[in-house]
Amino acid sequence: MASTLTTHKKGPTKEKIGVFVCHCGRNIATTVDTKRVVEEILKHPAVVHAEDYDYVCSSPGQELIEKAIKEKRLTGFIVAACSPSLHETTFREVAKRKGLNPYKCEIANIREQDSWVHEDKEKATEKAIKLTKSAVEKVIRNEELEPIKVGLYKKALVIGGGIAGIRAALDIADAGFPVVLVEKGPTIGGHMAKLAETFPTLDCASCILTPLMSAVAHHPNIKLLTLSEIMDVEGYLGNFHVRIKKNPRYVDPEKCNLCNDCVDICPVTVSSEFDEGLSLRKAIYIPFPQAVPSSYLIDPDTCLGMNPIACGKCAEPEICGPEAVNFDDQTEIIEEDVGVIVVATGYELYNPENIGEYGADKYPDVITSLQFERLLSPSGPAVGIPKRPSDEKIPKRIAFIHCVGSRDERHKPYCSHICCTYSAKHALLFKELVPDADIYSFYIDIRAVGKNYEDFIRRVQEEAGVHYVRGKVSRIYEQDGKVKIFGVDTLLNKRIEIEVDMAVLALSMVPAHDIEDLASKMRIQIDGSGFLQELHPKLHPIESATSGIFLAGAAQSPKDIQDTVAQASAAASKALGILTQEKISHIPTVATVDTDLCSGCRLCISVCPYRAINLVDEKAQVEEVLCEGCGACVSTCPSDAISLRNHTDEQVSSMLKALVGEI
Amino acid sequence: MRNEFEPRIIAFLCQWCGYQGADMAGTSRLKYPPSIVSIQVPCSGRIETKQILEALSKSDGVLIAGCHTPNDCHYVSGNFKCLKRVTLLKKFLRHMGVNPARIRLEWISATEGVKFARVVREFTDEVKELGPFDFNGKSSQETKIKQDSKLSLKEIGGKENE
Numbered sequence: 001m002a003s004t005l006t007t008h009k010k011g012p013t014k015e016k017i018g019v020f021v022c023h024c025g026r027n028i029a030t031t032v033d034t035k036r037v038v039e040e041i042l043k044h045p046a047v048v049h050a051e052d053y054d055y056v057c058s059s060p061g062q063e064l065i066e067k068a069i070k071e072k073r074l075t076g077f078i079v080a081a082c083s084p085s086l087h088e089t090t091f092r093e094v095a096k097r098k099g100l101n102p103y104k105c106e107i108a109n110i111r112e113q114d115s116w117v118h119e120d121k122e123k124a125t126e127k128a129i130k131l132t133k134s135a136v137e138k139v140i141r142n143e144e145l146e147p148i149k150v151g152l153y154k155k156a157l158v159i160g161g162g163i164a165g166i167r168a169a170l171d172i173a174d175a176g177f178p179v180v181l182v183e184k185g186p187t188i189g190g191h192m193a194k195l196a197e198t199f200p201t202l203d204c205a206s207c208i209l210t211p212l213m214s215a216v217a218h219h220p221n222i223k224l225l226t227l228s229e230i231m232d233v234e235g236y237l238g239n240f241h242v243r244i245k246k247n248p249r250y251v252d253p254e255k256c257n258l259c260n261d262c263v264d265i266c267p268v269t270v271s272s273e274f275d276e277g278l279s280l281r282k283a284i285y286i287p288f289p290q291a292v293p294s295s296y297l298i299d300p301d302t303c304l305g306m307n308p309i310a311c312g313k314c315a316e317p318e319i320c321g322p323e324a325v326n327f328d329d330q331t332e333i334i335e336e337d338v339g340v341i342v343v344a345t346g347y348e349l350y351n352p353e354n355i356g357e358y359g360a361d362k363y364p365d366v367i368t369s370l371q372f373e374r375l376l377s378p379s380g381p382a383v384g385i386p387k388r389p390s391d392e393k394i395p396k397r398i399a400f401i402h403c404v405g406s407r408d409e410r411h412k413p414y415c416s417h418i419c420c421t422y423s424a425k426h427a428l429l430f431k432e433l434v435p436d437a438d439i440y441s442f443y444i445d446i447r448a449v450g451k452n453y454e455d456f457i458r459r460v461q462e463e464a465g466v467h468y469v470r471g472k473v474s475r476i477y478e479q480d481g482k483v484k485i486f487g488v489d490t491l492l493n494k495r496i497e498i499e500v501d502m503a504v505l506a507l508s509m510v511p512a513h514d515i516e517d518l519a520s521k522m523r524i525q526i527d528g529s530g531f532l533q534e535l536h537p538k539l540h541p542i543e544s545a546t547s548g549i550f551l552a553g554a555a556q557s558p559k560d561i562q563d564t565v566a567q568a569s570a571a572a573s574k575a576l577g578i579l580t581q582e583k584i585s586h587i588p589t590v591a592t593v594d595t596d597l598c599s600g601c602r603l604c605i606s607v608c609p610y611r612a613i614n615l616v617d618e619k620a621q622v623e624e625v626l627c628e629g630c631g632a633c634v635s636t637c638p639s640d641a642i643s644l645r646n647h648t649d650e651q652v653s654s655m656l657k658a659l660v661g662e663i
Numbered sequence: 664m665r666n667e668f669e670p671r672i673i674a675f676l677c678q679w680c681g682y683q684g685a686d687m688a689g690t691s692r693l694k695y696p697p698s699i700v701s702i703q704v705p706c707s708g709r710i711e712t713k714q715i716l717e718a719l720s721k722s723d724g725v726l727i728a729g730c731h732t733p734n735d736c737h738y739v740s741g742n743f744k745c746l747k748r749v750t751l752l753k754k755f756l757r758h759m760g761v762n763p764a765r766i767r768l769e770w771i772s773a774t775e776g777v778k779f780a781r782v783v784r785e786f787t788d789e790v791k792e793l794g795p796f797d798f799n800g801k802s803s804q805e806t807k808i809k810q811d812s813k814l815s816l817k818e819i820g821g822k823e824n825e
Contacts, residue, residue, distance in 0.1 A: 083686045084703075112689030113701060117780070123697040130700055520734035525680075527774045545679055545737065545773065589705075607708075609739035630738035631709030635748070647705060652714055659673060659700040660721040 015140040018049040018074040019132060020065055022056040022081035024111055031115035033125040037080060040129045044663070046140050048072050057087050062094050069098040076104035076139045080132045082111040086539060101144035103588075103646055108135040134658035141651045147585035150625045152238030152339040154579050157182065159230060159518070162190020163561060164344035164553025164568040166212050171572030172342075173221035177579045180336050181216065182244055183226045187291035189213055190346055194274065196376035198561055199425040200456035206290065206379070213292040225334065226293060233522050236628060237548030238339045238584040248329035250303075251284070253295035255324035258286070262296060262314035262325060270302050272381075276371040278389060279381035284314050284325070288379070298325070339584075340548045340575040343532060344568060345518065347509040347554035350405040350412060358404065358505055363478040364390040365502045369400075369422060372504045376429050385433050388502050391481070394434060395501030399485050400427060401473050402443040406508035414529050417558040419506035420447050424460040426504060431464045439466045440498065442473050442487055450560055469496060476503055509558040522549055532556045542570045550574050589645045590627035591634060595619045597641035604633035604642055670723035670790035672783070674701035675710050679737040680772050681728025687776030695783040699726070707768075708741025712752050715766060720798050724765045724790035728779070731770040742770065762793055 019041045023029035034052035042050045049072045053061050056079055068074055077100075079091045084107040092102035110128040118124040154177055158169045161183030169181045181188070192198075193213075195205035216222050231243040251262075268283035283303035286296045304311035305327055315325040349368055352360030360366045365388050367375075375386035388395050400423040405411040420443065427439045446468075448457045460466055473487040482499045489496050511530045512518075519526050524544035525533040532555050535543040542550050550571035553564040578584060591604075591612075600618040612626035613633060620633075620642065631644045643649065657663045676682035682703045688695070704710055707729025718725045727749060729742045736742040746768065753763035767789075769782050790796075 083689070085683070085686060109686075112686040114689075114697075116689040116692050117695055118697040119694060120697060127697050127700060134700075134702070523735075523737050523739075525735065525773055533774055545683075607744065609741075628738060630706040630741055631704070632706065632738065632741055632744055635709055635711040635744070644705065644709065647709070649711070649714070652702065652704075653717060655702055656673065656714075656718055656721060659702065660671065662721070 014075075015046045016048045016073060016075045017044075017046045017136055017139060018065070018068045018072060018077040019047055019051075019136065020056045020061070020068075020077065020079050020081075021050070021052040021110075021128075021132070022061070022079065023052060023054050024082060024115075025054065028081070028111050028115040031118060031121055031124045032110055032128045033121060036125050037110075037128050037132060041132050041136070044133060044136055046136060049074065056081055057090055062090075065091070065094050066098050069095075069100060074100070076100065076106075076142070078106050078108055078132060078135045078139060080108040080110045080128060080135070083107070083109045083113070085536060101146075103142045103145045104139060106135045106139040106142070108132040130659050130661060133663055134655040137654040137658045137663060138646075138651050141648065141654065142646045145588035145645060148588050148590070148624050149583040150238060150586045152578070152581070152584050153240075153337045154178075155180065155336070155338045156340045156342065156575050156579065157240070157242055157336060157338040158342045158344060160190070160344035160346055160553070160555065161185070161188030161216075161224070161226070162344060162346045162553065163192045163209065163212075164346065164555075164564045165190070165342070166209075166216055167565050167568035168342045168344060168552050168572040168575070169222055170212065170215055170219065171569050172575055172579070173219045175572075175576050175579075176221070177576070178221050178223065180223045180225065180242075180244075180338065182228045182230060183224070184229055185287075186226055186249070186297045187287045187293070188216060188224065188226065189288075189290075189292070191370070192561060193288065193290075194276070194370060194377070195373050196378070196380070197425065197429060199421045200450070200452045202425070202429075210290045213290065217292045217294070224293065227297070228334075230518060230521060231333070233341070236586075237546075238578065240338050240341060240548065242336045242338060242341075244334040244336065246332040246334055248300070248331055249295070250298035250300070250326055250329045251296045252324045252326055253293040255322040256295040257322055257324075258294065258296070259321070261319050265313045265319050267311065267313070268302050268304060270299070275374050275381045276368065278371055278374055296324075298327075340550065340578050341522065342550045342552055342568075342571045342575060343518070343522070343524070343544070343555055344552040344571075345512045345515055345555040347558065348512055349507040350510050352404070352505060352507055354411060355405060355505075357474065358401070358476045358503075359478070360505055363476070363483065364388075365395075365478060365483050366476055367502065367504055369419070369426065369504055369506045372426055373422075376426065376433075386430060386502075393501070396434070396436070397438040397440075397498075397500040397502075398427075398430060399440040399442065399473075399483070399498065399500045399503045400506065401476075401485075401503060402441065402506050403472070404505040404507045406506075407444060412508040412510065412529065414508075414558070415447060416506075416508040417447070417449075418509070418560045421450070421453050421456065421560070423504070423506050424448075424457050424466070427466040428460045428464050431466070439464075440485075440500065441466055441468050442485075443468060443470060444472060445470075450562060471496070509554060511555060515555065522546060524549055524551075529557075531558075542567065542574050548578060586625050587629055588624075589629045589647065590624050591622045591629070591631070591642050591644055593620045593622060594641045594643070597639045599639050599641070601638065603636050603638065607632045607636045668791060668795060669696070669698045670787055670793075670795070671721075672699040672724045672726055672787060672790060673718040673722045674699055674726040674728065674783075675704050675707070675714070675718070676701050677707045677729045677737075677741070678703050678705055680730035680735060680770070681707070681779075683773035684728065684771035684775045684779040687774060688780040689776070691776045693776055693780035695780045696787045698787065699783055706736065706738045706741035707745035708736070708738060708743075710745060710748070712748055715749070715752060719761075719765060719796065723793070723796040724767065724786060726782070726786055727766070727768045728771040728782070729768070731772055735770070735772060761796075761798075764789060765793060765796060
């Protein structure tokens with residue numbers, strides 16, 4: 001018999017596997033008898049070494065593995081410990097260091113899916129043994145694989161032009177990489193541009209923000225697309241293809257010289273979004289003087305000139321000398337290829353109409369905290385001294401209501417994180433402007449958890465003489481020009497009924513209303529509160545579940561400006577970690593075709609979501625860099641001709657046997 | 664002894680949602696019966712009929728957890744591929760005289776640890792009611808199935824409880 005004809009198949013018996021069972025301090029050892037797992041797993045014919053240790057992930061723990069690989073000449077190993085999401089990479093690096101292929105390491109998840117969820121030690125131990133055995137069965141059949149190297153687009157997409165998006169875009173652009181910054185609104189700046197001063201240092205928000213906005217406008221590496229939305233995102237880490245819909249501005253920013261003549265002639269007046277409805281703007285307008293791009297725009301929903309017969313005055317040459325107004329401006333579809341994406345879509349305020357008992361939708365003098373912020377702003381509608389929207393008088397008594405919608409099971413159960421401190425800031429700033437004002441602040445608990453925030457709150461309570469009332473407000477209504485507030489003081493244990501001139505509601509922060517749509521386009525997940533879900537709260541707080549897509553700012557959870565900026569820079573540095581590479585690794589656990597078995601039926605081609613399979617010489621062929629390893633083709637193939645590397649039918653079958661104790 | 668019976672359940676958990684949801688149940692220290700053992704799969708669309716049947720032949724019930732329909736699947740539409748396959752398999756099993764309730768398909772996201780634990784508890788109780796499973800000599804419960812009755816939404820894995 002010619003030996004050349006026999007294909008040598010690596011049989012499980014040739015393998016020498018080591019097993020390392022982690023105690024994870026008491027996390028595993030309390031519920032799982034690790035010594036017994038070691039004893040039982042040693043009975044497996046492929047296992048030549050097994051031991052347990054306090055923390056296998058620690059340096060001494062990793063050294064145990066290294067030592068065993070060397071001394072017992074292991075061909076692979078299992079770590080029975082926490083979820084592979086945590087330390088699979090850690091242990092695969094150990095394998096690499098000692099010359100083993102990283103795919104010859106597998107994790108048995110005996111913490112998250114065993115010791116933490118069960119109480120019966122006997123049964124949890126039995127389960128740990130089964131899970132570990134099944135991991136052994138998998139690893140002995142794992143192929144040694146090397147990552148597939150792929151080129152990448154050295155360009156970033158940042159979605160959202162608030163302070164988070166601005167910071168991330170600038171950091172990436174400053175490092176020398178091109179950035180496409182996409183903003184839905186007509187200007188960048190986000191909510192921060194609306195703020196008067198920022199806590200706890202009382203820096204003027206514009207003084208910090210507008211230089212950054214200007215830096216974005218002039219940065220040679222930043223392409224800014226305002227009035228733009230993401231249509232769809234295809235591709236994968238390093239190679240995303242994005243289509244962006246850019247809505248018409250109807251004014252050419254290159255030509256507009258900000259003369260304001262168009263605004264003077266415009267006959268249409270509507271309420272200003274930037275001033276939170278407290279002032280009016282025209283149909284042709286600039287959101288605020290420092291807006292970027294520094295240009296007017298036309299709001300097509302209210303402009304009469306959309307019908308040329310009705311209006312169009314602003315476009316006349318005697319009004320717009322530079323001929324910047326262009327009613328023929330069209331929606332553009334812009335396509336970009338980028339390597340990484342930062343999502344910084346920010347927050348909105350919870351709709352106060354949902355809280356009928358506070359009457360924000362009925363009474364003009366019951367306003368939101370963001371409206372109060374505009375009233376405090378020197379460039380705002382009240383030019384710096386807040387006046388009541390109803391009669392333009394300066395209020396003498398104000399009530400600030402905390403946790404409106406937040407920490408409330410009927411609305412949003414979470415804490416919005418910033419309201420305690422900004423309500424204190426509002427009280428302080430107002431007291432400075434109107435020293436004889438009487439200010440009440442209704443709170444549930446004071447949560448001032450940032451650096452120097454507690455000092456700031458104390459200063460407001462003690463020096464500014466603001467009356468802090470611990471208790472929830474049950475009802476607000478207006479009567480005879482006064483705002484009546486009913487509540488309870490839970491420290492004095494008595495009902496409270498006060499009359500004020502104005503009430504300010506600290507509404508909870510909610511994610512952008514279209515975040516779900518955007519998240520599903522990018523296959524990133526939403527958490528129980530509606531915010532974007534990070535991959536892991538401690539190990540991967542910046543990453544989304546999709547490689548190459550990072551999260552920054554309040555889109556991920558309610559947070560203040562400090563934390564937002566920190567997270568944005570973190571996202572930028574993660575992005576740069578990818579952009580600075582020449583090639584990136586693509587997972588090698590892709591589909592592979594046995595051409596002898598392939599009948600050329602094309603079913604696999606029809607189910608592949610990535611168009612990664614082509615028919616070559618009437619046989620299916622997988623383009624490996626396009627394959628994401630989902631296995632849809634494998635389960636569809638009627639001839640069993642396709643298999644997924646390191647997730648073969650044989651592996652699943654032997655793992656099943658191990659899981660039920662047949663092995 | 665009926666009370667002593669602890670159903671063996673095998674779970675196929677997709678790596679992005681179901682498996683992460685199970686991890687979340689662990690991180691939240693939620694308790695559920697230890698008779699469930701799981702296999703991580705890349706996507707619910709990877710799970711083959713023959714694998715579900717193989718798992719059922721070695722257990723009393725099979726749980727499959729993938730990403731929520733319509734848009735959560737990390738691979739675009741693997742969850743729908745799984746839904747179609749499982750629905751067909753359940754119809755087939757009914758004709759074979761096997762109670763389709765022994766197979767449960769659920770959409771469990773990475774954040775739904777509470778749902779994962781609840782589903783495992785519920786499913787364990789349901790399978791306990793059905794009794795031990797034997798492909799050849801079916802349990803007494805199995806023979807009660809009306810072969811012509813329609814599958815309920817819940818049996819298919821729809822959103823009845825959502």
